[in-house]
Amino acid sequence: MNFRLAVVAAMATTMLLVTPFLPSVVAEGEEGTYGAYHELRMEDIDEFMESLTGMTVQEILDMLFQAEGYDIHLKPAINSGLAVKRVTDSDKDSVTIRDMVSGYLEFDLSGYASGSFPKAGHYEAADGEDSNAFIERVFTKTPDRESRMVDVTTSLSVYVDLESETYIDRNTGEYDDTSVSMKVVILNDGSGNINIQTDEDGLTMDIAYEKYEESNNGYVSLGLELTSDGIKVLSEEESWECRPTIDSHFAETKVSSDFAGNVWTLFRNAIGLDEKERLVLPELILNIIRSTNRTLDLFDTLNSLTSTKFTDLVFTGDFKMSKGQDEYGNEYVQVSVNSGEEISEMKFWLGAYTLDVANALAMVPSDIISEDDKLLFGVALAVVGLDTIYVGDISWDTVTEMKINEISSKVDREIERQEAYDFKMPLAYLAVAITILVLGIGAAVYMWRCGE
Amino acid sequence: MKMTPELERAIGMWGIALCVLAAAAGWMFMRFGQAWSVADLPESGNVVYIVPAYIISEIAMIPLGAKLADMWGCKRAVLPGLFLFVVGAMLCVVSVSVEMLITFRLVMGLGGGLLLGLAFTSVGRYYEKGARGKCHELMTAAFAIGSLFGTAVGYFFVENFNWRMGFVILSIAVMIGSAIAYRFLPRDQGEGVRMDPVNTVLVVALFGVAAFYSQEVNVDFELISWPSLAFIAVIVALLVAAMRNSKTSPNPLIPRGVTVMEKKMIFLMFAFSMCGLGLIQYFFKLYLVYYEFDIYVASMMFALLIAGAAGPSILGSRKVLKTGVRPWIVVGAVLVTVALVLTHFIADKGVAQFGLSLFMFGLGLGCIVTQLIISLQSFTPREKMGQHTGNLMAVRMAGIVVGNAFVGAYMQEVKQSGHVTDVIDISATSDLLGSIxxxxxGEVSYAANALNDGFTVSVVIMAVVTALLAVVAFTLGDDDKLQE
Known part of the structure; x- marks a missing residue:
């Protein structure tokens, strides 16, 4: 599994989950517990595919991946869950909304193939040959071949936990502040006895028949505090305009070394740096993060190197607000922001709501997810029924609440396991320290006893 | 081949100089290693104390190190420094938490302070007054190289090996230096006097609290605040108590009955250290942030400072007792003033101009520091060499950290007062990520410019102070001149 793709997938999942919740609203005086969950397992997909095609996913894969001279068997396994919960409390002066989203995706793929494989070595595409034709030629038309049986297993697990708490001032009808904490963990493992390395364009290939194991763990923990002034969400009018200021304070920006490179690439793209241009300070920070296998807070490190705090970003904009109602009668406030030539629209729900994942996906900047990838993710979401999720009132539904807690606990457990501190003292330094300690103390005592 | 006693003594002093190099480097070599060690150790809110922990205990122990040289003789006095430095450093290597690292850096600093105090005293005890120049030059050079290049060396270790490696190398350097010193230095039985525990505690506490205050002032509280005033009150109380106790103590750590000239010399050492050496860290920081964030290149700029200091220092350490210290300090003060004014006008114009101002700065400082030590030791009796030298060296180190704290407080004020929050208008941008x-x-750029603005004003203030110090230096008199 390509780790870069895994990171993009995680970022996409995160953006999908974050966007609809910032900020969120309930109607005046309304109080309650809302929630929904969605689980997807391999059996569900098999059932769905069988009803559609009469074949299980494994049978479809076996059919799709048969190639000339090979006998290929792939066995996929998927286990995923998404839980959404909202608890609202209100008193005379304020409304407090606590939102929680927990999601996980565990994907395993194991497979084996037997047949006449190209011999180990370096292969290059011919002039004008595209990557697909190149791969096909190497595996089916290379004259220098040998009979082999290869096996590969790969797994990708993504865990996302998001919590937000929003306060609304009843007296002014405005958002007061929102705090958001989000954690993402990506675990990517692979092993097998065939190692194929290709370049970025897929036009060169190195094939080696050797046992390999690889493991990449990614971790991100963000803490964001938003203080807003002027976002009116409780109003008697049907539509109104406002120009708020939103002060966003990054309380935590921890990333693991695996993620740091992707964050930096995103940053470089955002400011339009070409490949050769360097920015020394951020690259030094990147160097620090990559030199360890732990996580580091980006802003704290920047602060320690320059003695300057860079934590607050202040936003403003022309917001157009209007009231609306969905097909279930749930009220929302629709916010339109004219951002350059594009108009972004968000629905802030009043009480129960429909989590419009497809719309959230469309709002993710194309710097993070390309339009092609969005289309792909959109189709996948629609197929598994996750493009819209209705988050209804579960005040009396203990079964749903229990299920939500179950998914949430599973995500929490995995994140805690990743966060557990695993310190390993380098044994060489321990041995050196003991030796020098003994020599140093010994020398000092010996010289003291010898006197002048 | 049999070595002459002079050669053996010189080799022994090279051993001491190696210890000085390691002890001086011990402070700043963790500066950028801090980020790596934090990444390796469990999270802690105390990371900001990793670097200061060493300097606090080092400054506190300098007078005691010098006094031990008087009491036990220089050879024996090396041993507690060696013991504490190596034990502290090796416990830092095996630290599994930030708090452990801070504690053991403190222990290591105790050893570093003892070694520094002893080193400059040993020159006075082993050499006659007319022959101390070269050896003091060696000690000053070792101290300057260790202090100025410690950051780059520490960065090199963490980048290429592990942050623990720096502790290993410094320990080995101290062990080799101590062994050479112990093997080659001539016999020195010391004066055989007993230590006054009350006076020792008071003096160590005085310098320790002063150093602690200088490291805390911009971190946990502001310069003008109640905690800051409380600290100053404690320092003044300790100073009064230590001085009163020293008057009646049979064997005090700091000298009593000090001449007017020595008082002026102590004041000048403190003031020049505060205005001159206290700025050096900000030269480094300014170069890093304002020009290019390359730690190696920034450190290499200090080679210009050392090159500037080398000439007058080598000449001055040989001639100061013939001319008296006064002309050196006056000329040095004028040169530092010129260098600071130059810095104000040209340092931000380009790297070459920045280097030139550093060179001029070194030229001025090269006329002052070693000459003051040699001059003070010239009228100090051998049996009280540690008492006077330790006091001068501790005051020097305190001056550096206090100057640093004042400049830091001012820089912070400049940064905060001039900061305008940039508001990103979502409606006016089509590229939100790019705007963020x-x-x-823009914030990084602002920090660099604010640092530059604060720095240029700081150097002007310090230029005025050093010009006044030239006047004070002019009143020193010429009692330290060797009689023909």
């Missing part, structure tokens, strides 16, 4: 990224870059 540009905002972060």
């Amino acid at each position: 990224a540009q905002h972060i870059l």
Whole structure:
């Protein structure tokens, strides 16, 4: 599994989950517990595919991946869950909304193939040959071949936990502040006895028949505090305009070394740096993060190197607000922001709501997810029924609440396991320290006893 | 081949100089290693104390190190320094938490302070007054190289090996230096006097609290605040108590009955260290942030400072007792003043101009520091060499950290007062991510410019102070001149 793709997938999942919740609203005086969950397992997909095609996913894969001279068997396994919960409390002066989203995706793929494989070595595409034709030629038309049986297993697990708490001032009808904490963990493992390395364009290939194991763990923990002034969400009018200021304070920006490179690439793209241009300070920070296998807070490190705090970003904009109602009668406030030539629209729900994942996906900047990838993710979401999720009132539904807690606990457990501190003292330094300690103390005592 | 006693003594002093190099480097070599060690150790809110822990205990122990040289003789006095430095450093290597690292850096600093105090005293005890120049030059050079290049060396270790490696190398350097010193230095039985525990505690506490205050003032509280005033009150109380106790103590750590000239010399050492050496860290920081964030290149700029200091220091350490210290200090003060004014006008114009101002700065400081030590030791009796030298060296180190704290407080004020929050208008931008990224870059750029603005004003203030110090230096008199 390509780790870069895994990171993009995680970022996409995160953006999908974050966007609809910032900020969120309930109607005046309304109080309650809302929630929904969605689980997807391999059996569900098999059932769905069988009803559609009469074949299980494994049978479809076996059919799709048969190639000339090979006998290929792939066995996929998927286990995923998404839980959404909202608890609202209100008193005379304020409304407090606590939102929680927990999601996980565990994907395993194991497979084996037997047949006449190209011999180990370096292969290059011919002039004008595209990557697909190149791969096909190497595996089916290379004259220098040998009979082999290869096996590969790969797994990708993504865990996302998001919590937000929003306060609304009843007296002014405005958002007061929102705090958001989000954690993402990506675990990517692979092993097998065939190692194929290709370049970025897929036009060169190195094939080696050797046992390999690889493991990449990614971790991100963000803490964001938003203080807003002027976002009116409780109003008697049907539509109104406002120009708020939103002060966003990054309380935590921890990333693991695996993620740091992707964050930096995103940053470089955002400011339009070409490949050769360097920015020394951020690259030094990147160097620090990559030199360890732990996580580091980006802003704290920047602060320690320059003695300057860079934590607050202040936003403003022309917001157009209007009231609306969905097909279930749930009220929302629709916010339109004219951002350059594009108009972004968000629905802030009043009480129960429909989590419009497809719309959230469309709002993710194309710097993070390309339009092609969005289309792909959109189709996948629609197929598994996750493009819209209705988050209804579960005040009396203990079964749903229990299920939500179950998914949430599973995500929490995995994140805690990743966060557990695993310190390993380098044994060489321990041995050196003991030796020098003994020599140093010994020398000092010996010289003291010898006197002048 | 049999070595002459002079050669053996010189080799022994090279051993001491190696210890000085390691002890001086011990402070700043963790500066950028801090980020790596934090990444390796469990999270802690106390990371900001990793670097200061060493300097606090080092400054506190300098007078005691010098006094031990008087009491036990220089050879024996090396041993507690060696013991504490190596034990502290090796416990830092095996630290599994930030708090452990801070504690053991403190222990290591105790050893570093003892070694520094002893080193400059040993020159006075082993050499006659007319022959101390070269050896003091060696000690000053070792101290300057260790202090100025410690950051780059520490960065090199963490980048290429592990942050623990720096502790290993420094320990080995101290062990080799101590062994050479112990093997080659001539016999020195010391004066055989007993230590006054009350006076020792008071003096160590005085310098320790002063150093602690200088490291805390911009971190946990502001310069003008109640905690800051409380600290100053404690320091003044300790100073009064230590001085009163020293008057009646049979064997005090700091000298009593000090001449007017020595008082002026102590004041000048403190003031020049505060105005001159206290700025050096900010030269480094300014170069890093304002020009290019390359730690190696920034450190290499200090080679210009050392090159500037070398000439007058080598000449001055040989001639100062013939001319008296006064002309050196006056000329040095004028040169530092010129260098600071130069810095104000040209240092931000380009790297070459920045280097030139550093060179001029070194030229001025090269006329002052070693000459003051040699001059003070010239009228100090051998049996009280540690008492006077330790006091002068501790005051020097305190001056550096206090100057640093004042400049830091001012810089912070400049940064905060001039900061205008940049507001990103979502309606006016079609590239939100790009705007956020540009905002972060803008903040880095603002920090660099604010640092430059604060720095240039600081050097002007310090230029005025050093010009006044030239006047004070002019009143020193010429009692330290060797009689023909």
